[in-house]
Amino acid sequence: MTKHANADQMLLKMPSLRAVKCFVAAARHESFTRAAETLCVTQAAISRQIRELEEHLGTALFERVGRSVKLTPAGSIFFDAAQVSFINLAQAATRIRKDYGDNARRTLTLCCTPAFSALWMSRRLPSFFDENPDIDLDLVTTQNFLVMEPGVYPDVFITKHASVRDGYVSKTLFHDRIYPVCTPSYLAAHPEARTLEGLRDGILLNLSPYGRSQIAEHVDWGVWLAIQHLDIDDRPSTGSHYFNVNDYSLLVQMALNDQGVALGWDHLVAPLIAEGRLVRPVPQEMVLEETHHYLAYREESANDDALVRFRTWFLAQLDS
Known part of the structure; x- marks a missing residue:
């Protein structure tokens, strides 16, 4: 039972994956506008998701520099971890589609x-x-x-x-x-x-x-x-x-x-x-x-x- 409780606590502490996805896109493009275009959502949606993520983490992830954005030290740390995690998820999804999908x-x-x-x-x-x-x-x-x-x-x-x-x-x-x-x-x-x-x-x-x-x-x-x-x-x-x-x-x-x-x-x-x-x-x-x-x-x-x-x-x- 303890293992299940610990696993559930870890999931509860996780930020929204949608918010993390918006964060990664914004960090890569250094722009909320470009991130919105990439994910086919509005810029307001990107801003809202990142604001919720910053509130969840308790710190700012971006510095606003004119029309672009720049990662803060905390943002850089989180971006490195998030990007590796998304790459691993994408590779796993590709393997599953390839090995178990309809045209495997x-x-x-x-x-x-x-x-x-x-x-x-x-x-x-x-x-x-x-x-x-x-x-x-x-x-x-x-x-x-x-x-x-x-x-x-x-x-x-x-x-x-x-x-x-x-x-x-x-x-x-x-x-x-x-x-x-x-x-x-x-x-x-x-x-x-x-x-x-x-x-x-x-x-x-x-x-x-x-x-x-x-x-x-x-x-x-x-x-x-x-x-x-x-x-x-x-x-x-x-x-x-x-x-x-x-x-x-x-x-x-x-x-x-x-x-x-x-x-x-x-x-x-x-x-x-x-x-x-x-x-x-x-x-x-x-x-x-x-x-x-x-x-x-x-x-x-x-x-x-x-x-x-x-x-x-x-x-x-x-x-x-």
Whole structure:
């Protein structure tokens, strides 16, 4: 009962939404006349609503300057809060009309890592939109799948967590294959990179673990070379650069710009290799057979038409 009482008290303390709407229009246009034209009411109606709002708040919200008006300090504070609230309401109304209205279009919310979004999704999404013109996608990227911002409830996760959240069904996709990649021109200029020792001593572009604490395993050059029985610490102390960054998309772009050798995750760089933009300087690779990527989707929506179509398209893309 207490919760209901508190909620009712909050509503009783709220000013009239009609008055707030008039206030926002007047603040945006710095004119009661323009606000009246925008809302298709009389200037007297605007003045009356704002006067009632000022009485409710107990302070002036505008200073009258000739034919225009200017927000007072209190008015500025209230305008910032009111404008954000109206934007949120307008966005919610748009989503409801789109998803539940008479001519509803379905919207699916997807969640994946920034690297998967940039290197895998971006090149394939046009085919999804071509095949499904009545489905819109909201794509959310994160490295932290276990803690999402309030109000974000993805329909689909593409993640390395076998159980990302209660109420989701997980389908096993693939495991990681990791190998060095560089451009053909970089390899031509640095033929020593064709050997493991030459690779170790050359310009290495490394994926930092910073901000990736939720990933079960982290593979960097130290780990990859250790699997090949080489020690990263044996690099010459005055040798080539060792560049560290936690943004994998940037790392791949640097490799594409002839700036060194990066570790390539096969599902992300294989198309670039197929196009000839990247090559594998050595044949060795690291295969993580015990860890997988997963497609997780809402169990309650498993038979939803839009979700079924996305799932079918996504798995077909993997097979191709």
